[in-house]
Structure formats: C-alpha cells, structure tokens
Amino acid sequence: MTDDGRWIRSAEAFDRWRSGERGAIDELVHEMTPVLWHVVRAYRLDEDVCEDIVQFTWLTLVRKADSVENPRAIAAWLIITARRQAWRVAARKRREDPVDEELLAPVLPKTASAESVAVETDGNHRLWAAVSRLNERCQRLLRVIAFDDRPDYEHLSQEMGMPIGSIGPTRRRCLEKLKSSMSDEGAKP
Amino acid sequence: MSEREPIFDDLRRMFEALDPPPEHLEEAMIAAVAAEDLDSEYALLSLLSRNNELVGTRGAGPLTVEFAYNDVTVLLRVTDGPKANTRRIDGWITPSADGNVRLVAGENEVRATLRSGRFEIESIPCGLIRVWFEVTGRDDLATPTFEV
Numbered sequence: 001m002t003d004d005g006r007w008i009r010s011a012e013a014f015d016r017w018r019s020g021e022r023g024a025i026d027e028l029v030h031e032m033t034p035v036l037w038h039v040v041r042a043y044r045l046d047e048d049v050c051e052d053i054v055q056f057t058w059l060t061l062v063r064k065a066d067s068v069e070n071p072r073a074i075a076a077w078l079i080i081t082a083r084r085q086a087w088r089v090a091a092r093k094r095r096e097d098p099v100d101e102e103l104l105a106p107v108l109p110k111t112a113s114a115e116s117v118a119v120e121t122d123g124n125h126r127l128w129a130a131v132s133r134l135n136e137r138c139q140r141l142l143r144v145i146a147f148d149d150r151p152d153y154e155h156l157s158q159e160m161g162m163p164i165g166s167i168g169p170t171r172r173r174c175l176e177k178l179k180s181s182m183s184d185e186g187a188k189p
Numbered sequence: 190m191s192e193r194e195p196i197f198d199d200l201r202r203m204f205e206a207l208d209p210p211p212e213h214l215e216e217a218m219i220a221a222v223a224a225e226d227l228d229s230e231y232a233l234l235s236l237l238s239r240n241n242e243l244v245g246t247r248g249a250g251p252l253t254v255e256f257a258y259n260d261v262t263v264l265l266r267v268t269d270g271p272k273a274n275t276r277r278i279d280g281w282i283t284p285s286a287d288g289n290v291r292l293v294a295g296e297n298e299v300r301a302t303l304r305s306g307r308f309e310i311e312s313i314p315c316g317l318i319r320v321w322f323e324v325t326g327r328d329d330l331a332t333p334t335f336e337v
Contacts, residue, residue: 037210052236
C-alpha cells in the first residue's frame, strides 16, 4: 500500500487554493493534518505541544505559500516544516529541562485496553510494545518513514547528526531490531 | 511503486489505531487557517509547555502556558475569572519589554498594557484565544490559538 493518492490530492488542492479557490485549503488540511500529527508525535512531545506544531505548520503555509517552490511537492514541504519545528521545540525542551520526564517516559497508547477489541488490536499492541523497546532514534525514524514514503534524508541526517549515507543502514538496523524484538516477545510462553 | 518494506504499513496502521490525532484537531486547523490575518506581520510564538498546577480537568485550576520565539519567552498564568466561565490571565515576557497586548477570544478583543514585561487581563470568556504582542523596538509576536 502506498499513499500516492494523498500526495496527489494534496497537490491538486494546493494548486486550486493558490489559483483562488478559497475552500480548497480545507481539503488540504483534511488530507495532511493526520499525517502531520503522526510525524510530529515521532518527536515524543506531548499532545498539546504537537497540536501547536501542527497549527504552526498550517499558519506558516498560509503566510508563506508564495515561497513554496514546487507545488507538486506540497506534502513534503508540510512534513519538513512540521519536522523542523518539532525538532526545534524538542531540542529546546531538552536544553531547558534535561530530565524532562515527558521526554523520558514511554508514550503510552491512549486508546482503550486490548481486551475490548479483537486480535487485530492485539497485534497493534504487540507492535507498539516492540517499537517502545527500541532506542529513541529508531522510534522516530520508523514513525516518520511509516507516514512519509519519501522521507527527506538530508534533513533527517542533520537532525540525527549522522551522514546521509548512514540513514539507509540505520533504517535497516532499526527494522531488524524491531523484528527481533517482536519474535523475542512472541517466543515467550 | 513504493519500495518500502511492508512492515511500515503495519506500523502506520498501528500508530493510526493507537495514537490517533485528537478528534477536534482537523476542525481546529481549518478554523485557524480561516482566521489567519494575512495583513499583519508578526513572528509566531511556539508552545513549549502547558501544565495544570493542580490535578484537574483542562481549564480548571491554575494553568501555566509557556511560549517561545528565539530568545523571547512568554509565560501565561491562567486562573478562574471573576464570573463563571471567565478566566484571568497574568503574563510575563522576557527579556523585559514595554508595549501593548491584544487578546482575541472569538468576537471579543481585550487590550492591556505591557509594562516592564508584565501584563494582566482580569476577565475573558473561556475558550479559544490568541494573544498578540506589540513590543516597543522589536518584532510583533503572536501566540497560536489555544484553549483557556
């Protein structure tokens, strides 16, 4: 399953908005707000702060729409804007409050407990638990890529302080760790 | 056409199921975009933290909200106002500055003076608000829309 449909619909809505159809931006917000949410949550910030970063991203788009060089890549532009802001806020929080428990505590799933739903959900909870056992860098990388088919490696490399060439291998290592974390868990009685 | 490993689709479904965006988020973003004033020039403050000082539901009890833009920090302390469903706001901006504060709550607008980095607004209706700062000698600043 790829998500090209969302990217194409976003580009079309953005085009129509820029050529004067005011309501078209609502369609763009509808398409991209959930994606932005997940990308920003990858930075392990709490919900209020994530909401604010999503809002920051939309207001930045409205104010700087003319500076978007490639309207076809509006989805990528939004994701990078949101990620940069999330990175800035996370870095600032770390600097001001190095042992901020919000950042250290594992983020817990907010939906109801597993027993209320069926096996599918149980699989989700197992996957969630396996992801939670990975280091922070892996957790962020996997969540960003899960919601962005074509992640921008240049910005990822700046954020993570590693050369661009290391991101592919890191991505593979994170997936291997995830798979072994899941099979370790599955092997338990 | 994606060359992505299939497990990313599982991850995506898992995050969508277990950590979905808040229900009001999309509508709030549509409203924020529609209300944006394109004619004003300002720098957008970012939310750093939002904490209830006492355990309680959102909006009940003192609330501290902190925003920042570069080296500027804005701290707002929100307490119950004089009447039901109103809030009082005490604010501090650092580095200290003089100027004006404009608070927009729906159709209502309240103004206050910023003196030595401090301001107070005695009563505003609770709900979604946005605060603007006209700071002498510096760029204007605005918070995003947030709830008190």
